[in-house]
Amino acid sequence: MSEKKLSRRLFLQGISLASAAAILAACAPKATEAPKAEEPTKETAEEKPTTPPAAEGAPIAFLCRTDIKGAYAADKAVEEWNKNFASQIKLDEPPQGDIVTKIQSAQAAGDLVWDGYSVMEMPWSTVEWVKRGIISPLDDFIAASKIPNADKVVPGIIPTIKESVSFEGKQYGIPGNVGSVALAWFWEPLRAAGYEKQPETWDEVYDASKKIKQKYPDLTPFSYAIITLCLHFSMIWGATDEPYDEEGIVDIRGEASLNALEWMRKMVEEELMPGTDADQFGNWLKGGIAIISSFDVAGTMAQQTFGMDKAETGINFFPTKDSTHAGTPFWINNSVLLNKAKNPQGMVDFFLWWFGPDNKTTGKQITEVAAKPCYTYTYEEFVKGKPEFEWEQKGIDLVAKSKWFPVNTTWGIVHPKTIPYLQKLLDVSQEFSRDIAATEMQACYDEIKDELSKQKF
Numbered sequence: 532m533s534e535k536k537l538s539r540r541l542f543l544q545g546i547s548l549a550s551a552a553a554i555l556a557a558c559a560p561k562a563t564e565a566p567k568a569e570e571p572t573k574e575t576a577e578e579k580p581t582t583p584p585a586a587e588g589a590p591i592a593f594l595c596r597t598d599i600k601g602a603y604a605a606d607k608a609v610e611e612w613n614k615n616f617a618s619q620i621k622l623d624e625p626p627q628g629d630i631v632t633k634i635q636s637a638q639a640a641g642d643l644v645w646d647g648y649s650v651m652e653m654p655w656s657t658v659e660w661v662k663r664g665i666i667s668p669l670d671d672f673i674a675a676s677k678i679p680n681a682d683k684v685v686p687g688i689i690p691t692i693k694e695s696v697s698f699e700g701k702q703y704g705i706p707g708n709v710g711s712v713a714l715a716w717f718w719e720p721l722r723a724a725g726y727e728k729q730p731e732t733w734d735e736v737y738d739a740s741k742k743i744k745q746k747y748p749d750l751t752p753f754s755y756a757i758i759t760l761c762l763h764f765s766m767i768w769g770a771t772d773e774p775y776d777e778e779g780i781v782d783i784r785g786e787a788s789l790n791a792l793e794w795m796r797k798m799v800e801e802e803l804m805p806g807t808d809a810d811q812f813g814n815w816l817k818g819g820i821a822i823i824s825s826f827d828v829a830g831t832m833a834q835q836t837f838g839m840d841k842a843e844t845g846i847n848f849f850p851t852k853d854s855t856h857a858g859t860p861f862w863i864n865n866s867v868l869l870n871k872a873k874n875p876q877g878m879v880d881f882f883l884w885w886f887g888p889d890n891k892t893t894g895k896q897i898t899e900v901a902a903k904p905c906y907t908y909t910y911e912e913f914v915k916g917k918p919e920f921e922w923e924q925k926g927i928d929l930v931a932k933s934k935w936f937p938v939n940t941t942w943g944i945v946h947p948k949t950i951p952y953l954q955k956l957l958d959v960s961q962e963f964s965r966d967i968a969a970t971e972m973q974a975c976y977d978e979i980k981d982e983l984s985k986q987k988f
Contacts, residue, residue, distance in 0.1 A: 588617040591877040594645040597624050599864070602901040603707055605649065608885050608893060618877045635665055638871045646878035650864035653704050654695045654938040661698055666867045668701035672879035681883040687906040689927065695863050695935040704865025705882040706905035708897050711861035711930055712765040714845040715830030717837070720747050720821040729845035733766075733794050736822065736848050740803040743821045753804040754811045756825035758953050759946050760860055761808075765824060766791035768857040768934065769849040779937035780979060781945050783972045790850070792956055792968045799957045806957035824848070827926055831902065844922040846929045858933025863905065903927055944982045949975055 595605045600622075609620045623645065626633065630648075637643040651660065660666045673685060685693070688706060696704035714729055714736075724742035726735075740752035755762035763783075768774045770787035782788060798804040805811065815823045816832060823829050830844030847859035866882045868875055885893055888908045897904045898913040903923050910927060914920045936942065952975040955961060956968055 588619075589874045589877055591618050591620040591647075591874050591881060592623065592645045593620050593647050593649075593878065593881065594623050594625060594630075595649045599650050599707070599901075600624065602897075603649070603885075603893065604896045604900075608890075611892070612881060612884065618874065618880075620881060631660075631665065634869060635663060638664065638869070641871075643869060643871050643873075645869055646872035646874050647866060647868050647882065649866040650707060651704065651867045653706075653863050653865050654698075654936050655862065655942045657696075657698050657703060657938050658940045660867075661703065664870050666703055667870045667872070667875065668703055669705065669868055669879055669882075670702055672868065672876050673702070673883065675876060676880050676883050678880050678883045678887065680887055680889050681880075683888050683908070684883050684886060684906070687888060687908045689905055689907065689931050691861075691931055691933055691935050692863055692905045695861070695938070696865055698938045704863065704867055705879075705886055706863045706865050707886065708901040709861055709863050709903045709905055709927070709930055711827050711859045711903070711926060711933070712761050712768075712824060712847055713827040713830075713859065713926060714822060714824055714848055715815075715827075715833065715842060716822040716845070717818065717833065717842050718840070720750060720752075723747070729843075729848075730822070731848060731852055733848060733850050737794070737798065737803070739822065740798065741801070744803060747821065751805065751811075751814065751820045753798060753822045753824075754815065754820045755804070755808055755823060756812045756815075756829065758808045759949050761824050761826070762795065763788070763791055763949070763953055765847055765860055766794070768859050769847050770856055772856050772934075774857045774934055775937055778941075778980075778983075779939045780941050780976070780983075781949075783945075783949060784969070784976055787856075788972060789965055789968055792953075792972075793965060795953075796957060796963050796968075800959055806959070807954055827903065830922070844926070846925055855929060855932060858929050860936065861930050861933055862936070864901075898923065903930075940986055941979070941983060944979055944986075948979050948982065 593605075593609065600606055606622060609622045613619050634643070634645070634648070651666070673681065684705070685702070688696075689709075692706055692709055693702070696702060696706055716729070720743045721730075721739060723746045724739040726739055730736045730739045736753060743750060743752040764774070764781055767782060767785070767787045770790060771782070771785060774782060774787070776782045776785075795804075799806045811820065811823070812825060812829070814820050815825065815829060816836065818833070818837060824847075827844055830842050833842035847855070849855055866885070868878055872878055884890060886906065888906070891912070894904065894906075894909040894913050898909060898920060903926055904910065904914075910924065914924050952971050956963060956971055
């Protein structure tokens, strides 16, 4: 197996686990888990960083997640940088344990050894990382950078992605690639159901699932990776222009939510999909599911296992073909500047060079291995017109029209609080009606609001 294919396989495995882990990690009450000694106060956590000029030849310490090191070819990028710039980069991989706590402990003790980190998922963790004083805003360092064409990087970011990596008017992430919810499928059962392209609507997914059940009784016709993000919430995104309410909470009480719940319940009652997401992604990877709504790596992971012509990746699905409404939920893998970095300008300079328009090697690498880059100039050069990357173009076209998650602290509460209510509503031993669904979603919403009132941030 080639190095590039191996890197892609390892990245797909890592990013699927990391995506799920990020969702679960965002649900923990981390605000109370920060080190108690020398915790940043509100004033120090939000202290504006200074922007010293880059010290010529000053070292840069860069911490990079192992799977990202391969997917983004970080080691090769560092090697190339070190050949051409006086400031030499030392590349480290995260030590075992909770890296966020280790970083903040080092910051509190004044012995932080790293300047930057890749990757942090945004926007779910942004507020917490900012308020805890873990990361610094990038704007001043971007403006001060002397890297050629550094001023082209931010304007090149897909606008909806730029919104997702910003908070209170400041940019906190240099995006690498974007993940989103999308359908994936195996071609054999889908074609047997009479489809030569992705089922685009709720009705078409239902129709295809019914026909697949008849022709392939051993397969699960339809499933999902995570019942909230990858089904209920993605259906809300696809069914309304405003997927969250005035409080910045996913609108689980609205018409789109109730319509989605009725569809989901019908699918479970007719044994076309399971009522729980327990090990569904694992079943997909074994070839046991025909169609899945998942992180957008699902299709490419199946291709790596079963063959490029056996599976495919699409986009979200919608009530009708007339509108994509709020599009699809998406999240971004970012490189971030650590607060109290010794060489902040040097670190940001590297990020701008790494993902900038002149670095063709990185653009090509992310297109072919990580997938779904975040910059218009990368799509113009490496994606457009290339059939093998058509799914990436379709995916980013939808992300560019999608509603981004509010950059707030609701996600870590909304996701876990909603799961048991969804499982109850999909339990066929329990009575179900639209009114019952509305009552349950209101009860869930009340729990969410109560929990939010206790948040530290």
